[in-house]
Each structure stands twice: as structure tokens, then as C-alpha cells.
Amino acid sequence: MRNFILALLIMMLAVPSLSAQVGYLTDVSPDNAHPGSELWVEITGSDTHFGEGSETTVKMEIPSTNTIYPTQFHVTSHDTIQAYFVIPPDVVTGLYDVVVKEEYIEYPFQYVWRLTEEFSIEYPSDCGDIDRNGEINIDDVKLLILYVYLNESLLEPMEVADLNCDRKINLIDISQLIQYLFRGGPHPCGNCP
Numbered sequence: 585m586r587n588f589i590l591a592l593l594i595m596m597l598a599v600p601s602l603s604a605q606v607g608y609l610t611d612v613s614p615d616n617a618h619p620g621s622e623l624w625v626e627i628t629g630s631d632t633h634f635g636e637g638s639e640t641t642v643k644m645e646i647p648s649t650n651t652i653y654p655t656q657f658h659v660t661s662h663d664t665i666q667a668y669f670v671i672p673p674d675v676v677t678g679l680y681d682v683v684v685k686e687e688y689i690e691y692p693f694q695y696v697w698r699l700t701e702e703f704s705i706e707y708p709s710d711c712g713d714i715d716r717n718g719e720i721n722i723d724d725v726k727l728l729i730l731y732v733y734l735n736e737s738l739l740e741p742m743e744v745a746d747l748n749c750d751r752k753i754n755l756i757d758i759s760q761l762i763q764y765l766f767r768g769g770p771h772p773c774g775n776c777p
């Protein structure tokens with residue numbers, strides 16, 4: 585037993601300094617996006633060792649709810665990673681963790697470092713809220729119909745009424761809003777950049 589404990593102590597002391605240098609993420613830029621957008625995110629760390637381990641994985645997640653993997657990512661240095669995310673239009677919105685997981689195998693030990701930084705996925709705050717009262721409801725539908733069919737004026741900027749972001753305000757936008765409010769359709773601004 586004594587020999588075993590001694591051997592264990594020797595092994596622990598022999599582990600390279602890497603095991604003590606668990607870095608952390610300092611920044612993700614940008615740190616927010618809308619559903620339906622595609623973007624490169626630069627992930628920056630401090631005292632990190634990106635690319636030195638046996639495996640690096642990158643993802644965004646709300647634990648036990650939703651996970652988004654980048655379609656591609658590059659380890660550009662030991663403390664930066666570029667990751668390209670395609671955010672689905674119907675994604676669960678909220679505060680995600682950008683997670684970088686690094687695995688290191690240094691016989692006889694194996695380390696898994698899991699570093700996180702916050703990232704927000706939300707719809708544009710005022711998109712679809714035509715009268716800017718802070719919510720999307722039947723009054724917004726009415727204003728949109730009045731504009732499209734009776735040419736009544738809308739508050740500026742009028743982009744909030746272009747729900748599908750095709751740079752036109754027309755029947756399609758009215759339809760999206762009605763689908764969302766009354767027929768369980770997707771968020772009307774889900775495809776805006």
C-alpha cells in the first residue's frame with residue numbers, strides 16, 4: 585500500500601505543468617446574433633492551449649435544451665479560435681454558452697477542459713412591433729394592413745415592418761405576422777440577418 589501511494593505521488597508530481605494551467609475564455613466577438621443569421625465568431629482565451637490537445641470541440645449550448653455546432657472552425661493560435669455558426673431561424677432563443685472543450689492525454693492521466701463564455705441569441709427587439717409599444721399583437725397587424733392597403737404612414741424606421749427582410753413591406757409581412765400570432769407560425773423575424 586505504501587509503495588502504491590508513493591508511486592501515485594510520483595506520477596502526480598511528474599505531470600507536466602499543463603495540468604495546472606487551466607485557462608479561461610476572455611471574449612467572444614460578436615457575442616450576440618439573431619435567429620437565422622450566419623456569422624464568424626472569434627473566441628479568445630487567456631492561458632489557453634487551443635490546438636495542443638488531442639481533440640478540440642466548439643459549440644454553443646443551453647444545457648439540456650439546445651446545442652448549435654459550428655459548420656467550421658479554425659484554431660488560429662493558442663488563444664484564438666474562429667468559428668462559423670449558422671443559427672437556425674427557429675432556434676430556441678436565450679443566453680447560450682460558447683463552449684470550447686479540449687482533451688489532453690498525458691499518460692496516465694486524461695484531462696478535459698471545458699471553457700465557456702456567454703453568447704446571446706435573440707430576435708431583433710422591435711422587429712414586428714410596428715407601434716413600438718413593446719409587444720407584438722393585433723394592433724401591429726392593424727397598422728400593417730392600414731399601411732399596405734390604405735397607404736397610411738408608419739413610424740420610422742419602417743424596417744421593423746419588413747418582417748421577412750426582403751426590403752418590401754407588403755402582404756407577405758402581414759401574412760407572417762398573422763401566422764405567428766394566431767396560427768402558431770414561427771417568429772416573424774426569424775429570417776432577418
Ligand SMILES: [Ca+2]
Nearest residue numbers: 713715717719
Ligand atoms: Ca406592438
Ligand SMILES: [Ca+2]
Nearest residue numbers: 746748750752
Ligand atoms: Ca417584407
